[in-house]
Amino acid sequence: MAYSEKVMDHYENPRNVGKFDPKEDNIGTGMVGAPACGDVMRLQIKVEDGVITDAKFKTYGCGSAIASSSLLTTMVKGMTLDKAGEIKNMDLAEELALPPVKIHCSVLAEDAIKSAIRDYQGKNPIDDFGNYHEIKA
Amino acid sequence: MQAPTYMDYSATTPVDARVASKMAECLTTEGTFGNAASRSHYYGWQAEAAVDKARKQVADLVGADPKEIVWTSGATESNNLALKGIAHFYKKKGKHIITLKTEHKAILDTCRQLEREGFEVTYMSPLPSGLLDIEEFKATIREDTILASFMHVNNEIGVIQDLQAIGDICRENKVFFHVDAAQSVGKLPINLSELPVDLMSFSAHKIYGPKGMGALYVSRKPRVRLEAQMHGGGHERGMRSGTLATHQIVGIGEAFAIAQEMMAEEEVRTRGLRDRLYAGFSDMEEVKVNGDMEQRIGNNLNISFNHVEGESLMMAINGIAVSSGSACTSASLEPSYVLRAIGLPDELSASSIRFSVGRYTTEDDVDNAIKLVREKVEKLRELSPLWDMYKDGIDLNTVEWAAH
Numbered sequence: 196m197a198y199s200e201k202v203m204d205h206y207e208n209p210r211n212v213g214k215f216d217p218k219e220d221n222i223g224t225g226m227v228g229a230p231a232c233g234d235v236m237r238l239q240i241k242v243e244d245g246v247i248t249d250a251k252f253k254t255y256g257c258g259s260a261i262a263s264s265s266l267l268t269t270m271v272k273g274m275t276l277d278k279a280g281e282i283k284n285m286d287l288a289e290e291l292a293l294p295p296v297k298i299h300c301s302v303l304a305e306d307a308i309k310s311a312i313r314d315y316q317g318k319n320p321i322d323d324f325g326n327y328h329e330i331k332a
Numbered sequence: 333m334q335a336p337t338y339m340d341y342s343a344t345t346p347v348d349a350r351v352a353s354k355m356a357e358c359l360t361t362e363g364t365f366g367n368a369a370s371r372s373h374y375y376g377w378q379a380e381a382a383v384d385k386a387r388k389q390v391a392d393l394v395g396a397d398p399k400e401i402v403w404t405s406g407a408t409e410s411n412n413l414a415l416k417g418i419a420h421f422y423k424k425k426g427k428h429i430i431t432l433k434t435e436h437k438a439i440l441d442t443c444r445q446l447e448r449e450g451f452e453v454t455y456m457s458p459l460p461s462g463l464l465d466i467e468e469f470k471a472t473i474r475e476d477t478i479l480a481s482f483m484h485v486n487n488e489i490g491v492i493q494d495l496q497a498i499g500d501i502c503r504e505n506k507v508f509f510h511v512d513a514a515q516s517v518g519k520l521p522i523n524l525s526e527l528p529v530d531l532m533s534f535s536a537h538k539i540y541g542p543k544g545m546g547a548l549y550v551s552r553k554p555r556v557r558l559e560a561q562m563h564g565g566g567h568e569r570g571m572r573s574g575t576l577a578t579h580q581i582v583g584i585g586e587a588f589a590i591a592q593e594m595m596a597e598e599e600v601r602t603r604g605l606r607d608r609l610y611a612g613f614s615d616m617e618e619v620k621v622n623g624d625m626e627q628r629i630g631n632n633l634n635i636s637f638n639h640v641e642g643e644s645l646m647m648a649i650n651g652i653a654v655s656s657g658s659a660c661t662s663a664s665l666e667p668s669y670v671l672r673a674i675g676l677p678d679e680l681s682a683s684s685i686r687f688s689v690g691r692y693t694t695e696d697d698v699d700n701a702i703k704l705v706r707e708k709v710e711k712l713r714e715l716s717p718l719w720d721m722y723k724d725g726i727d728l729n730t731v732e733w734a735a736h
Contacts, residue, residue, distance in 0.1 A: 198647075206647070212715055229733030230679040230718060233641055237717035253717040257643040261715065310734075 198258055199292040205262035210269050213251040215239045223315025225307040234260045234300065238307035240271060240279070242315055247271045247279055252307075259297035263287050263304040271308060280312050336653045337697045341538075341690030342487055342515060342632060343655060348540035348691070351586045355542065358382060358579035368576045369567065379578045386585025393588040394513075394532070395523035396549050402568045403581055406546035407514035408438040410533030411481075413548055413572065414510045415442045417558030418479050418531070419451055422508070426476030429453045432464060433673040435483055436512055443481075460675050461624035462491035470501055479508045484522075484532075485515040488655075488670040488686055489623025490632030492520065499528030508556065514538055514546075518591030519599065519629060524549060530556045536580070540691060541587030545580040548572075598691065603630030605689045605698050610635075612702030616709070618722065622657075622671055622684060633687045634671075637705075639719040640712040642682030648708035649685075652701050657684030 198206070214237075217224040221242050228234040234256035241249040250268040254261045266287055271279045284301035287293075293301060338346075347355075358364045358379075368383045370376025387398040404410045419429065431443055433455045443453040454472050459465050464482060473480075480502055482493050495511060502509035510531040513522060518539035524532065529551070536545035550556050550571065564573030591598075610633050613619055618638035636657070637645065646656045657668045657676075671681035687701070713719040721728060 206644070209715060214720060226717065227734050230728065231677070231733075233643070233679065233682065235717055235733070237720075253715055253720060255639065255716040255718045256641050258647050260641075261644060306734075 202262040205265040206258040209265040223311040225310030227306045236307045240311050259300040263300045267304045338653045342688035344537050345540045354586045355579045355583040386581045389585035389589040393592045395525040402548045404546045407533045407535035410546050410548040411438040414531040420559035422478045426478040427451045428477040430480045434670045462489045473505050481510040483512040485629045489634045490629040491623045492627045503528045536584035539591050542583040545584045609698050631689045636680045636684040637709045655686040657681040
């Protein structure tokens with residue numbers, strides 16, 4: 196399979212690999228996929244004042260899955276939770292020039308960030324401005 | 333780019349230079365270009381002599397009579413001719429055939445075709461070791477069983493079936509016994525003058541001969557008859573028509589003759605390389621050898637690296653040419669049916685690698701492969717949330733995955 200240069204770059208030098216303590220209140224963890232399907236992504240965000248200040252990931256999956264999650268961590272840093280929740284899989288797929296059979300990897304990455312945001316909001320039902328989060332399904 | 337190190341000798345082998353030069357002598361005006369069926373002139377006689385010599389070389393390697401060797405285009409054709417030939421010729425005697433789920437597709441797909449023609453096929457499950465359960469085989473034989481087909485050495489996991497034991501049972505029950513020996517001939521001793529085997533398929537390109545060339549052994553004592561699948565000029569005693577490809581036949585003959593000469597020494601050498609390779613991985617956590625390690629051909633290692641994903645593993649180790657436990661050209665994993673049949677979960681079969689070493693593999697090749705694979709598996713495990721969970725003592729089988 197011929198991967199784009201960007202996929203190869205993220206695959207060879209993945210950004211933000213690692214793990215935060217998922218029990219910490221300011222950490223949101225999203226884990227999506229299943230080993231039998233060939234992809235498991237764990238994406239974690241660190242949130243301060245409604246802004247994602249750091250992100251880490253680990254991915255079991257093909258080169259495109261690794262690249263999609265690696266790219267995602269670089270994108271969300273500095274974003275508000277609302278903004279990060281609006282990231283669409285095609286933003287990743289286009290940036291990485293994923294072939295059609297690998298689009299599902301970007302879908303999984305979108306699921307992962309949404310899941311991480313939900314996890315954070317579940318732990319912190321009231322945001323830093325005293326308002327309740329509107330938890331999106 | 334530096335060419336990857338070839339460690340896929342079970343897929344195919346390069347033609348030995350000695351074989352290639354003999355083959356080249358059978359093509360041009362100065363060479364043995366005649367038609368072996370031309371009985372009226374020198375060119376035909378010359379080609380016939382070359383074919384006869386090759387037939388003897390092939391027969392000698394496996395302890396057969398040259399009259400028992402039928403030329404084919406490869407092991408796939410040999411398997412087709414054996415199974416369809418027996419089934420069609422003896423269909424009045426019975427319609428039941430027995431084989432194993434881990435056979436090569438050339439057997440399984442031929443059996444599917446025979447099922448469409450009205451035959452009944454039992455596809456037995458192997459033991460977790462990959463070996464045939466002999467007692468279960470006995471129990472599977474029916475009144476109307478005409479044929480059993482089992483491979484000598486499995487192409488993926490390298491396990492060696494006990495031909496003597498299986499053949500004895502076949503003889504007791506008057507069932508024809510066909511063996512696909514594509515992966516064993518020239519690597520393991522085979523003596524058909526003593527083995528209770530009726531038909532055996534061979535390929536040239538697995539032992540340094542040309543692609544597109546094979547042979548089928550058809551026993552004369554006891555006599556086995558076949559219905560031809562290729563009709564024409566009645567070549568090969570009517571069993572396989574078509575002008576004999578002198579250069580290809582000379583190629584298989586020379587390759588088999590060299591194998592006979594080198595087999596004992598080569599077995600020791602390749603086994604040594606394989607054991608060195610295995611030793612290089614054996615201290616790693618969560619690695620598993622697939623298939624029996626004792627009843628196994630010396631040049632094969634099939635090993636799974638748990639908690640890394642198959643496609644990214646293959647991508648990472650593109651400096652060596654090996655086979656993976658799955659075909660991952662598409663979005664979905666297609667795990668090996670052989671590994672599935674011996675009970676491997678799909679994700680583990682996807683992260684399996686088949687190494688097969690051969691005549692031109694060196695110790696340096698093996699050492700470099702160990703270094704590369706260890707480094708990449710460790711890197712991918714660092715990236716793997718499953719590895720984290722395993723290290724944290726979580727049983728992955730108890731996790732509820734958010735499957736997508």
